[in-house]
Amino acid sequence: xxxxxxxxxxxxxxxxxxxxxxxxxxxxxxxxxxxxxxxxxxxxxxxxxxxxxxxxxxxxxxxxxxxxxxxxxxxxxxxxxxxxxxxxxxxxxxxxxxxxxxxxxxxxxxxxxxxxxxxxxxxxxxxxxxxxxxxxxxxxxxxxxxxxxxxxxxxxxxxxxxxxxxxxxxxxxxxxxxxxxxxxxxxxxxxxxxxxxxxxxxxxxxxxxxxxxxxx
Numbered sequence: 001x002x003x004x005x006x007x008x009x010x011x012x013x014x015x016x017x018x019x020x021x022x023x024x025x026x027x028x029x030x031x032x033x034x035x036x037x038x039x040x041x042x043x044x045x046x047x048x049x050x051x052x053x054x055x056x057x058x059x060x061x062x063x064x065x066x067x068x069x070x071x072x073x074x075x076x077x078x079x080x081x082x083x084x085x086x087x088x089x090x091x092x093x094x095x096x097x098x099x100x101x102x103x104x105x106x107x108x109x110x111x112x113x114x115x116x117x118x119x120x121x122x123x124x125x126x127x128x129x130x131x132x133x134x135x136x137x138x139x140x141x142x143x144x145x146x147x148x149x150x151x152x153x154x155x156x157x158x159x160x161x162x163x164x165x166x167x168x169x170x171x172x173x174x175x176x177x178x179x180x181x182x183x184x185x186x187x188x189x190x191x192x193x194x195x196x197x198x199x200x201x202x203x204x205x206x207x208x209x210x211x212x213x214x215x216x
C-alpha cells in the first residue's frame with residue numbers, strides 16, 4: 001500500500017500535513033452486512049476506490065497532482081529511478097538537497113524558476129531530499145521538508161528518500177550536495193552538476209538543458 005503525503009498549502013490538523021491513504025478506512029462501529037455496506041460507501045466517498053471522476057486511476061500517482069499543489073513522495077531509489085524512466089522523451093533535472101545544507105536551500109529557487117519557465121513538453125524538474133540519515137522515522141522528516149517546499153512553491157515531483165543519505169551518495173555517485181542530476185531524453189544520466197566557486201550550479205544546468213533540448 002502506497003502512502004502519498006500531500007499538502008495543498010492549507011493548514012491540516014496536528015502536524016499540518018495532510019496524509020492521503022488509499023484503500024484504508026476506520027474500523028466499522030457496528031457489525032453485520034449493513035455495517036459492511038456503509039463501509040463500502042465510505043471508502044468510495046474517501047477515494048479509496050477508483051470512480052468515474054478518475055477513470056484512469058491516476059490519482060495519487062507520482063507526477064499526477066492538482067494545479068498548484070505541492071506534494072512530497074517518500075520512496076526508495078528503485079522508485080526514484082522508475083520515476084525518471086517514466087519521463088522518457090524529456091530532459092529531467094533533479095535537485096538533490098537537504099534541509100541541513102544551506103547552499104542547497106539558497107539555490108533551490110533556481111529549480112522552481114526553471115520549472116516555471118521551461119517547456120513542460122521538453123523539460124521536467126524534480127527534487128530529491130536526502131534528510132534521512134537513518135536516525136529518525138521518515139514521518140518525522142516530512143514536516144520541515146514539506147514546509148520548505150511549500151514556501152518555495154515547488155509544484156513538481158518532490159521525493160523524500162527512504163534510504164539513508166550514505167546509500168544515496170554511493171548509489172548515485174555523489175561526493176556531496178548541493179548536486180543537480182541532469183538526464184537526457186533516453187533517461188541516461190548526463191552530468192552531476194556541482195557548484196564551482198561562487199557560481200550557481202544552475203548556470204551549467206541551464207547550458208546543459210539548452211543543449212539537450214536543441215539536440216532533441
